Amino acid sequence: MYACNTLHLFSFKSIPSDPTQTSTYRLLASASRRPPLNAPIDYTLALSRFLLGDGMADRLSVPPTDLQFRLRVRFAMTMEWALVHFGRLWTRRWEVERVTMTRLLIRMLVCWQLGVKRTKFTPKVHFAEDESKLVPGHDDDELDPGVRMGPDAGKAAIRRWKRLMMEMAAVVLAPIAAVVGLGIWSSR
Numbered sequence: 781m782y783a784c785n786t787l788h789l790f791s792f793k794s795i796p797s798d799p800t801q802t803s804t805y806r807l808l809a810s811a812s813r814r815p816p817l818n819a820p821i822d823y824t825l826a827l828s829r830f831l832l833g834d835g836m837a838d839r840l841s842v843p844p845t846d847l848q849f850r851l852r853v854r855f856a857m858t859m860e861w862a863l864v865h866f867g868r869l870w871t872r873r874w875e876v877e878r879v880t881m882t883r884l885l886i887r888m889l890v891c892w893q894l895g896v897k898r899t900k901f902t903p904k905v906h907f908a909e910d911e912s913k914l915v916p917g918h919d920d921d922e923l924d925p926g927v928r929m930g931p932d933a934g935k936a937a938i939r940r941w942k943r944l945m946m947e948m949a950a951v952v953l954a955p956i957a958a959v960v961g962l963g964i965w966s967s968r
Contacts, residue, residue: 799843
């Protein structure tokens, strides 16, 4: 439905001379420099080309980017792949914690971007049982009770995430360090 309503905004007939004047570029620019990455527009463009593929990106007039940003996107996607696969191979507890932390961080970001308002929208009034009277509904614009906000909550979430990443690094790097150390010790 959304695609049908907005398809006319994207030109498929010709590639414009200035890609920064297209609707695609403007949408991607509005998503740039936002938490958690605070990535520049070039990174967002490279990520879009990576996810869409060159054919679709060309049709949507997503301009190509420098090799530096394409490599950064490849590295980020490799790290995402590594997180998912490490969670499958290590303990279930680690994967559950990673998913829980990811959901929490996304909820915190959404609440922060919305000005610490709830993300659920309900009518302010609704009909009573007899459907002849309007009854005021509860105001849902208060802070989402499921998300703790503020600097302390953010620091606690970041500490939990860092601890999770340090556990992953220790599990992956410890055997490598042991093999290198054993190799150095045996070569003496």
